[in-house]
Amino acid sequence: MGRSGNLPYLIRNKWLYIFLIPGILYLLVFKYLPMAGLVIAFKDLSLTKGIVDSEWVGWYHFETLFQSSNFYRILKNSLLLSFYQIVWGFPAPIILALTLNEIRHMFFKRITQTILYLPHFISWVVLAGIVMSFLSPSTGIVNHVLNTMGFESVPFLLKPEYFRTIIVSAEIWKEVGWGTIIYFAAMSGIDPTLYESATIDGAGRMRKMWHITLPGISATIVILLLLKLGNILENGFEQIYLLYNPMTYATGDVFETYTYRIGLQQGRISYGTAVGMFKALVGFTLIIMANSVSRKLSGKSIW
Amino acid sequence: MTKKTKSLVVVMAVTAMMLAACSGNGNNNGEQATAKPEATGNTNGNAGEGKQEEPVSVKVLANFGRADLTENEKAFFQKVNDALNIDFQLIIPPSSGYAEQLQLTLISGDVPDVVFFPSEQDEMFINAVRDGAVIPINSYLENSENLKNYSYEHSWEALKTMRDDNIYGVPRTSITRNDGFMVRKDWLNNLGMEIPADNEVTLEQFNEILRAFTFDDPDRDGKQDTYGVGSYVDANKVLLPVLVSELGHYGWQKSTDGSYPFMLPEYDAQSDVYKNILLYTQKLYAEGILDPDSPLNDSAAASERFKQGVTGVIRGFAGHVNAQEKVLKDIDPQAELTYLFVKGPEGKVQGTGYGTGIWGVWAVTAESEHPEKVVQAFDYMLSEEGWDYLYNGIEGVDYKLVNNEKVYNPDISRGIATSIMRRHNAPEFFLDPTKFTKAELDRVSPWVDKAVATVVTSMDKGYVPPAAREPQYMDYKLTWDELTTKIMLGDLPIDQLDKARADWYKNGGEQYLKEMNEYIQSLEN
């Protein structure tokens, strides 16, 4: 522990603060300066007049959002979808990483790792097309199997109750492999002598995984989970847009799709900025709260 | 400390140099010059100046599929330049980002002479007009005979954005067509069915065909794996009903009674037309005659289903028949296509068709130094000479004259030149002479001509009243889409339509009707 005085501390650790300067400078210039543009959310932006001369409208856009008859639905859908994405999508790469970690055949491991990353690079346009083909009510393979088993065809993509499952499953398919990378990096940081001592103590593979590997990557897990909460009102526009339709609006319409349809394309920039601000505010609040809770419960937190 | 500091400095220096190298690439390659200096304000004064030494620069921000002109296209624009002593330059951003580029161009103040807006109903366009960034062109139109002769009357109306007499841009005309349906002729043959020589069928005949295509194994493969007709969703993901105009929907028309002089069947409680449209599609879907994938497919996907031989009938442009048939034959050598129109309740083929006659606006900006030259350029493209170059091409460049017949070089590409302006009365335009043989043209031209000839204009001329931009109205529109789709797919009974209408009225519909009627009335006067 250092002295309580600030100045001596700063001088003694001057290098640490010097190291921070480039990063902070970067953030100030490239992130905070443009943030001044958030004022657009409080104006009626006219491209010709420019930001400064556009008319001030205060909370108008936010009120428009909250008073929209769809607001509670899109809020609910966004939160629920994120919840599902976290409950199912978050553990998937962890489990896969742990599983792969146990594979000892090096060549097999290398090959499979490369294969698992492939869907991450394939655009949603292609993957959504494949999903739609598989789930087609008339020619899809899933319904084909159902029919041979004696069941009627189900138009999955037209049924709101299946929508979340489809979205979350497709996303796992695309991202589970890529998501393991960060956990591998974390696993590399675990002291191997821990494993050796455990072997000597007679611990089996499952016990080693549970008592060494998992705790070893727990900091990473917690941090990633906390950061995910910051994006709780983001659900992945492209995927949802490609797979949803009026029949599934009830569960599938989220913030991003709603604002897109309400005419972002036609240049309702101010409104879009206001909605973005709202989403960011909710996410930020959530991170702060979750961070405190996490620090108390697990000792691990972002700050 | 010295050694490590040194290496730190070296690393930072190297990074800085790399960043400098990255930025060094940019400044020398400015192909697209920035817009010329600020307008000096004497734009109108130049009109009578006569021949100038320097060609006048006319820069146009436009949205086309590719950024660079082919040699053939350059030759066309050279003709334009020569005729008017101007330097017509297209600035084409990547089309995947045109909307953003448009925004940034407008806000940056670096505005070219002309800016292309995808629609005269665009929020951005309306704001630009309102804020004075786009100027009216009435005075320049006085000498533009070609523009006046070859554009739809209602296009000019649609461009009176401020609802006064000022016209705020040159319309890029598109010809409205009342498209019919492409049909598998080989399936008709297999079933022993025929369509009349004039390609027009009644509703009953149409139903017969659809039924047979679904249940009578038209492809003779022993399996029931075909659907009579396929439909698809529009840009808002709303399912397009199988028959619209064919069931009596002609857009905004004089209403028979009720509190509004003009009505749209969707909102008209006194009319059964929209109800029938929903019911018809509902019936086809329930009976398995409509491809169940229709609510999930966009038009490209629906076209693929048609080419795969899953559906037998699909609405489409007659000019595509030859190309579709080619792909079909690759998959199924027996395939053959023909075309048909369905007669409406009055026994005639007629319909409102696609589009409103305007396919984007060439807006002249306040920054332009020579707006009269701009309008002249577009006028020239529709003139006898200009149109000949645009549509037929340039002799020696695009084609050679052999025995007084035009022989085209098959490899040329003229997409940009041919998309820049249209004459409203030249439907042959759809059939690019460089891409069709005479036999192919002869086959489809009558169909295309009929599609153009049978257009009935909706009286709203594409107008969108301000009430439609109210948040409450837009919100309800989403609910309307859900409800009508559910009715068509059988999830909701048809009587829900009445409730939907009543709700629509309450959520801004009344105001909408009022404004639309005022507008139509003003056109009638």
Place this chain on the structure above:
Amino acid sequence: MNTKTRFSWFDGINYLLVIIVCAATLYPFLNVLAVSLSSYSAYVENPLRIWPKDMNLAAYKEIMIHPVLWSSYRNSIIVTACGVAGGMLLYILSAYPLSKRHLKGRKIIMVFIVFTMLFNGGIIPNFYLMRSLGLIDTLAAIVLPMMFSGFNLILMKTFMENIPEELEEAAKMDGASEPYILFRIIVPLSKPIIATLCLFTAVTYWNNFFQAIIYIRSVDNWPLMLFLKEIISSASLAAMSSGGNSAEQGIMDVRPETLQYATLMVVMLPILCIYPFVQKYFVKGIMLGSVKG
């Protein structure tokens, strides 16, 4: 790890799970590859194929004939290299101090950083910024906005927090300065996370085109992804984006999947080649031998 162990049921489950997931993730790739090598009619006939039919390289040829392909490839490589280099430097410098729990002001700085991850002014203010920096139509405008992200920074910081403090204390007692500790001790031990962030950053740059749309004006400065996207839209004559009715297409309603898929392959292959080099950093035991006694 080296004892000849028998293949237990535990292994069996692991291998089975991995094989199943691999089959599922391999399929789309095979599909994309097959379609890119097939004819359009072959695609329409069976869009889900994994074996090419009417095998031809037409789609690839269509991409390769463009001279812009090569300049955009070059641009992407430059942008990625600069961005990764610059980014790694910033990450290493910034993550190290923040990994020290005793750092005064750490909490405020972290909040400062997380805030930037969520709030964004939008394309217009960012455009203004780049313009006032004079970077419009330069590659720097593509490199800079994505070079340093709070997310990656936090990942590196978390990793560094796991490095035992005894190492630093030992070095300090030997009189080492902070720069020395950072670059001679911490960085070598952080190779897994550095490799990971290099990969993440490189992929982000490689796949990106949005920055280019906003900041780039000349075709010479297009990155690869933008070029490929434009190939597709020029093949379908941009009818959709121009807002016109779809009937205005001079060609038929073709969504050129064969071309689209070929562009995907062209983008993917370089990144897939990089991955094996990165893989070797994910080796357990990087800490082995570093903590003595």
